[in-house]
Amino acid sequence: MSNIKQLYCGHVNASYINQTVKINGWVKRVRKMGNLVFVDIKDRYGLVQAFATSNDQIFDQLNALSREDVISLVGVVLARKQVNSSIPTGEVEILATSLIIHSKSKTPPLIIENKTDANEEVRLKYRYLDLRRDVNLQTFVLRSKVTKSIRDFLHNQNFIETETPMLAKPTPEGARDYYVPTRTKKFYALPQSPQTFKQLLMLAGFDRYFQIAKCFRDEDLRSDRQPEFSQVDMELSFVDQYQVQTLVEQLLHHIFLECANKEIKIPFDRMDYKDAIHYYGTDKPDLRYGLKINDGCAFFKDTTALFIKKALENKAVVRYLFVEDVHLTKKQIQGLEKYAKDNQAKGLGWVCVQDNKVVDGSLANIIDDHHIYLKIAQTHNKTKGTILIVADQYEIATQALGAVRVQLATLLDLKANKEDAFVWIVNWPLFEYDQDNKRYVAAHHPFTAPTIECEHDFDTNQSNAKGQSYDVVLNGYELGGGSVRIINPEIQQRMFNAINMPASEAKTKFGFLLEAFSYGVPPHAGIALGLDRLMMILINSEMIKDVVAFPKNNAGVDMMLDCPSEIDDSELKEVGLKRETKQS
Structure with missing residues (x-):
């Protein structure tokens, strides 16, 4: 045994030719071809092929192996007659001389390959x-x-x-x-x-x-x-x-x-929270592609489209996305409209323009408004594109178009081969208004320090208070968030008051922290x-x-x-x- 080298399957290579080695792993495949039997054995480092001839005593043992049996195999490394260039060990194979079967496997409920036939439920059950x-x-x-x-x-x-x-x-x-x-x-x-x-x-x-x-x-x-x-x-x-x-x-x-x-x-770019919401409809914008949300109120002040006219009369807004050089189909628009409605929008109006003409769209039949859409295209210096419109309250219109924007990026493959886009989202609101409970809550958590500018009135002017908080966003995902912390017990108590947490509750939940603040922080x-x-x-x-x-x-x-x-x-x-x- 002292002359036997124990190797990982993926490490067997031409430098070990004519040497006796031992490998351990799982059987991935058994193939009988005439008077030869081949066995693929795999561990976390790779896969190697072993074989035996019908004249070898080990032939029947190898031939009886099943997928996912766990084995140890000893053999001599030989050069392959036909190199398999698709695997790193493809220049060699092992002529098996002895075999230990540590455990047998039932037929697995899924194909254990990179491309598997199993659905998620099966994969999670047999993780x-x-x-x-x-x-x-x-x-x-x-x-x-x-x-x-x-x-x-x-x-x-x-x-x-x-x-x-x-x-x-x-x-x-x-x-x-x-x-x-x-x-x-x-x-x-x-x-x-x-x-x-x-x-x-x-x-x-x-x-x-x-x-x-x-x-x-x-x-x-x-x-x-x-x-x-x-x-x-x-x-x-x-x-x-x-x-x-x-x-x-x-x-x-x-x-x-x-x-x-x-x-x-x-360093990463920095973006104000308000700008992230205004232009991208989200506090975690994916900046690998453009498609900013635009204000359309000025364009539509003389519109004859009833739903837009009514929205403006009710002090709502008109916002739109201009998809440059693309003529979206009705079927594609229907798919996008679902995401707009999932975000409380009543619908998604659309128009396609090409060569200074309105050529398609749910609003194309309102001929008196054609000049509006052509002017929008001219504003973007384009003669072709699709305009997607939501007329609603600012928050709804912006959030709905933000969701549509994300789906457009997938639909039009706008993220492919783009550099990772990091951005810091800064100048966050210190509070959010909880509509269900009719009160303000901390936007991040109640230990976030207010900005110096609003420290004097953050607890009485919650709607305008800003916090010293920051999120790092990568490709549309919130990768992390943090803040400067409150260290003044008085300010911390004011923060608890601002989120309607009684002093007794604050003492019960965080008395230990407030006490600690009195010992030098x-x-x-x-x-x-x-x-x-x-x-x-x-x-x-x-x-x-x-x-x-x-x-x-x-x-x-x-x-x-x-x-x-x-x-x-x-x-x-x-x-x-x-x-x-x-x-x-």
Whole structure:
């Protein structure tokens, strides 16, 4: 055995010809061809072919193997007579001399190849098999490389990696908490973020903190959300927002260069929150393509289109997208209109112009308005294009066209081969108005410091108050968000008052923080970057499930574990709970 070299399957190459080697892995394919049997064996490093002839004692053993059996095989490396250039080990093959079968496999419920026949439900139920597919395996190899890159960079910047508790108090951060009952009849909550803990670490003098934190939010799921997720959490003392932003730019530059071999441009552009909403209909605009939303009120002041005229009379607005050099079809418009209506718009008006003529559209029959559409085209210095129109309240029209803009980019393939587009969204409102509860809530969280300009009246002039907060957006995804924190106990209490949190409630929930503020707190600021979303972008995926080892489905269900699940009444009783009985 001392002369046998143990190798990974993907590392067997011509340098080992005529040497005896041992490999371990999963059987991917067995082929009998006349008096020869071939077996493809794979591990995480690659695939290699072994074979035996009918004269070899091992022939029948190899021929009896099945897909996904786990084996160890010893043999002599030989040069292939016919090179397989499609795999790195294609110059060689192994003449098998001995075999150990560690375990047999049933027929798998899915094809374990990059192109599989399985739907998402099957893939999630048998996730451990789905992860064997090389495309998935390489995703997590990259994720490991990314997390190492993050740690290396931040350690070199004198950050202290510190774990914070997973069992904590409920926090008012927008989403619902996951509660953990205890046998003392009281409750913990799983953290939506380590926000208060990292602020306390600044009080403790840690100066620069980070962790790759697991966070939990009981909220509606979508393609880029999971109920539990990972974030690169950072906090720094004696800094302003610009220093935090510069550090994050340098970190992302380091990650992309080291892990994706891309040199991104820094510093990133900065965009006012108000401009992001006005021109793109979202606070996370994808800037890889144009298609700004435009104001149309001046064009339509003499319109004869009744729905536009009525909207303007009701002090609504007319906003439009001009799709240059494209004649959209009625079917395409119908698809886009669905997204406008999903965002509360009553409809999506449209007109196609070409060579100074109106040639198609839902509004094309209103001949008296043709000059309006031709003037719009002239304003954009184009003779051909499609004008998409929403007449409604400003917020509805803008948000609806923002959603249409995103779909247009997919429909017209506007994102292909474009450079990654980073942007900081700054000058956020400090508050948002909650229509359901008729009160103001914190736009980010209640620990965000107001700007110096509005510090004197932010709690009485909530609609105009701005916060020292910032989001970094990449390709239409919110990659992370942060802020400068409140350090003055009086201002913190005013913030609680502004969001209608009584002093008694603030003391119950955050008395420990307010108390800590009385013992000397440094100015501090921080940010959290979504590791899962960053990974989505690095592998060019739109599904967060692709970058989470054991994800939940869109209903928050773990298909593999079949959870969340019921627990016994005796277990409920132990933590002071009982099952709700349905009344007939």
